[in-house]
Amino acid sequence: xxxxxxxxxxxxxxxxxxxxxxxxxxxxxxxxxxxxxxxxxxxxxxxxxxxxxxxxxxxxxxxxxxxxxxxxxxxxxxxxxxxxxxxxxxxxxxxxxxxxxxxxxxxxxxxxxxxxxxxxxxxxxxxxxxxxxxxxxxxxxxxxxxxxxxxxxxxxxxxxxxxxxxxxxxx
Amino acid sequence: xxxxxxxxxxxxxxxxxxxxxxxxxxxxxxxxxxxxxxxxxxxxxxxxxxxxxxxxxxxxxxxxxxxxxxxxxxxxxxxxxxxxxxxxxxxxxxxxxxxxxxxxxxxxxxxxxxxxxxxxxxxxxxxxxxxxxxxxxxxxxxxxxxxxxxxxxxxxxxxxxxxxxxxxxxxxxxxxxxxxxxxxxxxxxxxxxxxxxxxxxxxxxxxxxxxxxxxxxxxxxxxxxxx
Numbered sequence: 001x002x003x004x005x006x007x008x009x010x011x012x013x014x015x016x017x018x019x020x021x022x023x024x025x026x027x028x029x030x031x032x033x034x035x036x037x038x039x040x041x042x043x044x045x046x047x048x049x050x051x052x053x054x055x056x057x058x059x060x061x062x063x064x065x066x067x068x069x070x071x072x073x074x075x076x077x078x079x080x081x082x083x084x085x086x087x088x089x090x091x092x093x094x095x096x097x098x099x100x101x102x103x104x105x106x107x108x109x110x111x112x113x114x115x116x117x118x119x120x121x122x123x124x125x126x127x128x129x130x131x132x133x134x135x136x137x138x139x140x141x142x143x144x145x146x147x148x149x150x151x152x153x154x155x156x157x158x159x160x161x162x163x164x165x166x167x168x169x170x171x
Numbered sequence: 172x173x174x175x176x177x178x179x180x181x182x183x184x185x186x187x188x189x190x191x192x193x194x195x196x197x198x199x200x201x202x203x204x205x206x207x208x209x210x211x212x213x214x215x216x217x218x219x220x221x222x223x224x225x226x227x228x229x230x231x232x233x234x235x236x237x238x239x240x241x242x243x244x245x246x247x248x249x250x251x252x253x254x255x256x257x258x259x260x261x262x263x264x265x266x267x268x269x270x271x272x273x274x275x276x277x278x279x280x281x282x283x284x285x286x287x288x289x290x291x292x293x294x295x296x297x298x299x300x301x302x303x304x305x306x307x308x309x310x311x312x313x314x315x316x317x318x319x320x321x322x323x324x325x326x327x328x329x330x331x332x333x334x335x336x337x338x339x340x341x342x343x344x345x346x347x348x349x350x351x352x353x354x355x356x357x358x359x360x361x362x363x364x365x366x367x368x369x370x371x372x373x374x375x376x377x378x379x380x381x382x383x384x385x386x387x388x389x390x391x392x393x394x395x396x397x398x
Contacts, residue, residue: 008225008228009227009228009231011228012227012228012229012231012232012235013231015231015232015235016231016232016234016235016238018235019234019235019236019237019238019239019241019242020234020238022238022239022242023238023239023241023242023245025242026241026242026243026245026246026249027241027242027245029245029246029249030245030246030248030249030252032249033248033249033252033253034252038260038263038264039252039253041262041263042257042259042260042262042263043255045259045261045262045263046257046259049337109368109388110337110347110368110370110386110388111335111337111347112261112334112335112336112337112346112347113261113262113335113337114333114334114335116262125335126333126334126335126347126349128347128349128368128370128388130388144368144388146333146349146366146368148333148349166332166333166349166366168351168364168365168366169330169332169351
């Protein structure tokens with residue numbers, strides 16, 4: 001009886017040790033995954049692209065009937081010089097869009113992060129979009145635009161600090 | 172033996188007698204409680220010994236279960252963190268990213284630039300730069316070029332102006348490309364410049380990146396005949 005009992009204890013001990021080893025190993029794996037620089041960088045890259053595409057989508061979407069909230073969203077999606085530029089032209093733009101009565105929607109075709117400085121909080125992206133402009137009267141037109149933009153991290157959020165069409169340069 | 176046991180018992184009873192004498196004048200009551208507590212401590216420790224010997228095994232077993240559950244949970248969390256970041260090494264692997272980016276850009280420049288009087292040169296170079304579905308896509312495109320280029324005496328130069336690696340996993344990459352296409356018709360002496368956008372799905376074969384698919388964002392309509 002005592003032999004069996006001793007056996008049971010050592011068996012339980014071995015199981016507990018194995019479990020402890022496994023927990024140690026997987027725990028370390030989790031810790032190292034969350035502290036892995038390249039995984040974190042990779043995560044940031046995806047976040048930058050997501051933010052860029054969302055911001056570009058916001059900036060290229062505007063319905064004259066809900067222009068105010070649309071333009072508010074522009075302000076939220078941008079920072080720096082682009083933000084200042086948009087807020088300065090806000091009133092002017094609102095009068096124009098209400099006169100023109102257009103509805104613009106954008107579709108993101110594709111995008112890529114071309115540069116990412118994690119520490120400085122700066123990134124560059126290129127994004128291909130398709131714009132659909134529906135005027136008050138007449139047919140909707142679609143056009144494609146090649147955009148290059150820069151993002152700046154404000155706090156923990158990435159916002160667009162510049163955006164523009166890539167010029168067709170004469171090669 | 173009796174000499175050693177007798178003196179303490181005597182002194183105890185004597186002390187007890189003295190205490191009792193001080194409180195209670197009846198000394199007979201002091202006698203019975205003495206033997207009663209003696210058998211109790213002897214038999215009491217015996218039965219708990221059995222559960223106590225099982226207890227370590229039980230505690231260890233519970234520990235094993237808890238630690239095992241933790242191990243499973245940790246493993247799931249680690250996998251989730253890694254999966255969230257994905258296997259995409261675009262930009263995280265700087266050297267591989269710029270290699271893919273550069274080779275795809277130069278492949279695009281070569282593939283889509285041609286002279287009406289030397290179409291073979293471009294098509295020859297294309298053989299080493301294409302793979303898979305792109306071979307068929309390019310053949311279709313170049314059949315059109317062969318029809319029109321000599322008539323208009325066309326010289327086309329494609330220059331990639333911007334490109335970015337969206338995805339890079341091992342030997343596969345997706346690169347978004349913005350290019351400038353400049354068509355010069357030597358017949359009419361006119362040059363037209365236009366911008367192009369497309370994505371290239373590239374495959375690394377034999378140490379160099381090849382164009383495996385060209386995505387012009389038109390769904391499957393344009394490339395449906397190529398598999």
